[in-house]
Amino acid sequence: MTLLLWSTFMLVTLVSAGLVIAPGLTLRLANSRLPTKLFASRPIVSTERFFYRHHRAFGAFLMLGSLYTLYRLSFSANPSQMAALLFGDAPSPLLLGLAEGGIHFLWLSNAFIPTFGLIVFARPSLLKELEQWANRRVGDRFNLITNVRHQVRTLAQRHPRTLGVLLLLAGMYLWSMAGFYLSAGY
Numbered sequence: 001m002t003l004l005l006w007s008t009f010m011l012v013t014l015v016s017a018g019l020v021i022a023p024g025l026t027l028r029l030a031n032s033r034l035p036t037k038l039f040a041s042r043p044i045v046s047t048e049r050f051f052y053r054h055h056r057a058f059g060a061f062l063m064l065g066s067l068y069t070l071y072r073l074s075f076s077a078n079p080s081q082m083a084a085l086l087f088g089d090a091p092s093p094l095l096l097g098l099a100e101g102g103i104h105f106l107w108l109s110n111a112f113i114p115t116f117g118l119i120v121f122a123r124p125s126l127l128k129e130l131e132q133w134a135n136r137r138v139g140d141r142f143n144l145i146t147n148v149r150h151q152v153r154t155l156a157q158r159h160p161r162t163l164g165v166l167l168l169l170a171g172m173y174l175w176s177m178a179g180f181y182l183s184a185g186y
Contacts, residue, residue, distance in 0.1 A: 019161060
């Protein structure tokens with residue numbers, strides 16, 4: 001984890017220094033095919049055929065798994081133990097209430113899963129409409145990720161040095177905070 005943090009901070013520092021010193025070269029490298037080749041995604045694999053072929057096994061797995069989870073939540077879930085595990089040795093009443101609410105949420109959500117598992121086991125074709133809705137294409141105007149990427153690119157092309165200075169300051173802040181937390185033993 002430490003290596004990941006330090007390498008990320010180093011990359012931010014290098015990119016921001018590149019934007020301050022040589023913005024044209026840095027922007028050309030960022031807009032070249034290099035990032036696409038480094039982070040190329042694999043083609044989409046369709047799992048529908050495999051899922052429908054083995055629907056009984058998936059349905060049984062869903063039913064048995066959710067029933068086992070319901071059993072464990074009903075008879076052996078203790079909010080104080082869960083709060084102590086998540087939040088430390090002496091959790092406050094607020095954290096105990098949060099842990100108890102989490103147990104209730106898990107219990108309610110697992111109460112509905114056996115019905116879903118039964119549908120998958122018996123007639124998975126009943127889920128076709130839900131599947132088509134989930135696989136729908138989201139329009140370009142609703143595609144938030146593309147919109148944000150476009151705005152960041154536009155900002156970087158209009159004000160590369162300012163963005164570089166801001167990134168450099170953010171990187172230095174992160175370096176100092178990471179150094180503080182790592183030296184403190186967190």
